[in-house]
């Protein structure tokens with residue numbers, strides 16, 4: 001009989017195989033110092049484009065004070081248990097009410113993390129005869145949820161409304177044949193890699209042809225899109241058509257936790273059936289206090305979203321003017337598409353970090369097809385025009401070097417922490 005561990009250490013996986021050269025630099029880097037548009041990486045100050053700190057709240061003085069006050073008053077111990085048993089509090093319920101109001105829904109439920117929260121919510125909602133129709137580029141947490149549920153699922157081509165309709169008709173036929181079950185469509189408000197908004201309005205309009213319920217993961221739209229920041233549904237004028245609205249606090253709230261909002265009856269059903277919350281200790285009090293403050297700032301400081309968009313558009317327009325391909329983004333997420341191998345990409349990232357003092361993340365094979373490189377830039381409300389200009393200059397220069405073959409190296413540079 002084989003030893004499971006033996007197999008694991010023979011193959012560390014697609015990214016893990018590079019760990020000996022990459023650890024601490026290309027993977028698991030440590031950014032240090034106060035969170036902001038500049039942080040320290042290996043002792044050097046760099047302009048950072050990798051943080052989901054859209055509104056710049058991570059280091060906002062009022063947020064820091066609320067986080068500190070919440071910790072001083074309650075510590076991390078409280079509440080002492082799962083919500084259902086002994087871990088409920090007025091502040092948890094207040095945050096749920098305020099979140100629901102903010103996204104124009106009747107009620108909401110808190111979750112400790114977005115990833116496990118949405119997985120468990122989908123698990124709670126879907127019975128064995130229900131059918132899920134979902135976008136091919138949904139986040140890993142949705143894909144993993146679909147591995148758990150007992151019913152059928154049909155995938156539609158990314159943001160392809162025609163294909164979505166086709167899959168809906170298949171789902172409807174199956175439900176009719178079973179004479180039991182319903183259909184849940186799952187998509188995203190903003191796709192976090194490419195930055196394109198899910199076609200929520202067009203998908204919701206398909207309800208006229210096939211009855212279904214719509215669940216939207218709006219992790220990147222919450223706080224960044226819509227007149228009040230209520231997200232992609234608000235921006236597209238179809239928030240009411242979203243039956244279940246989900247967001248993590250890990251992006252524009254620069255925090256931890258998540259929520260799902262919708263009709264009171266359904267949220268109550270989830271509250272009493274979501275295993276990740278029923279069988280786990282609830283969100284710690286300092287997080288709840290800190291999240292209440294963040295939500296207050298989302299409501300009261302529209303200038304945060306305005307600054308974010310000013311910076312995002314300056315960056316995106318600057319890249320386009322310089323001939324860069326930034327794909328189909330219609331959010332602040334800014335991908336930059338280039339061509340090159342994995343080794344070349346790592347040499348280019350090294351150059352941009354070491355010589356231009358710019359820290360940004362790249363995505364390469366096997367996450368995307370071989371021969372492609374995507375830089376993924378996350379602008380925030382706290383970046384400056386000077387930082388944007390320096391970044392644009394660095395991108396122009398390094399792209400010219402990439403095209404001239406200057407980064408062609410035989411293997412990934414050895415930059416691991418020794």
Ligand SMILES: Cc1ncc(COP(=O)(O)O)c(C=O)c1O
Nearest residue numbers: 113114115139141192219248250
């Ligand atoms: C679209 C999307 N959904 C869910 C999550 C998971 O949220 P969390 O980090 O709170 O687990 C993420 C990433 O954070 C995300 O980008």
